Amino acid sequence: MSLPQFRLLRPRAVDEAVALLSKHSGNIRVLAGGTDLIPSMRQKLFEPEYVLDLRGVAELRGIRPQSGTVEIGALTALSAIEKSPYLRQHFPVLTEAVATVASPVLRNMGTLGGNICLDTRCLWYNQSLTWRKGCGFCIKKDGDLCHVAPGGTKCWAAFSGDTPPALLCLKAEIELAGPNGIRHIPLQGFYTGDGENYRKLLPNELVTRVFLPAESADYRGIYRKLRVRGSIDYPLAGVAVVMKRSNGHVSDARIAMTAVNPAPILVYKAEELLIGKVVDEALAEAAGDLAARTAKPLTTSALTPEYRREMIRVFTKRAVLAAASNRGQPVS
Secondary structure (H helix, E strand, C coil): CCCCCCEEECCCCHHHHHHHHHHCCCCEEEECCCCCHHHHHHCCCCCCCEEEEHHHCHHHCCEEEECCEEEEECCCEHHHHHHCHHHHHHCHHHHHHHCCCCCHHHHHHCEHHHHHCCCCECCCCCCCHHHHHHCCCECCEECCCCCCCCCCCCCCCECCCCHHHHHHHCCCEEEEEECCEEEEEEHHHCECCCCCCCECCCCCCEEEEEEEEHHHCCCEEEEEEECCCCCCCCCCEEEEEEEEEECCEEEEEEEEEECCCCCCEECCCHHHHHCCCCCCHHHHHHHHHHHHHHCCCCCCCCCCHHHHHHHHHHHHHHHHHHHHCCCCCCCC
């Protein structure tokens, strides 16, 4: 499948990029690593007149520990995050999640900002134009029918990024740059829960940086991912767990999921369930049950919703037990 015709724009600074976004709003797409955008353009999911290539904006790269926080540029390659000794020591859940993304070659190209902004996916959406035309299209692209939830008015395409559940567990904040300046929002508030309009990003805004607070450092962290193949594939279910313990008891913990809802989500009441307790099989099983009840997988992938929900239960139980053991310990 060939790419549609487009004009490539190459800004060298954030202000220039924002100005170009504003000028061509509604007819432009942002290219960071291109690992998701280019295949989608080949499938004619996007046919913009302009593509904004951010790779020349050097200020958006780098991992910068600062007083009270860690700043990661949105254009930082996933492979750089995976190999960062600082992040591996203090934020192991993030480096573990990053290490599961696609393949080493794609992690060299893919970026953290791109993974955060990854388009939602669905078995009925991520297909060729000919295939989609034969099915009558869908709510997310060119149609008004949801093949996943017939009769519904909401798109249930699943968010399938690996890093956001880890970042949610770490209470990450993101920086957005627009024509009116810079604004910061918690990552948790970035996603809408609607597969069609899945993020709260204005057409003339860019995700520029990610901030990890010092309070989230040095948690034991685990990420578990379900996929058909051991490399390349997007998650069909993913679970991130972070935990701190004191005197054998859980002093703090968070659980988040991906690929089973239109947004990456925290498992609410997980802290209430775990904090102050000693982790054993029964407690880990209860955490798995709670996560499975939170997951809302539908037929957005080749695997059944029932299997994906059950694997959320299994992965959560295993991740909680691993985080409570020596596994998931920040490494030096």
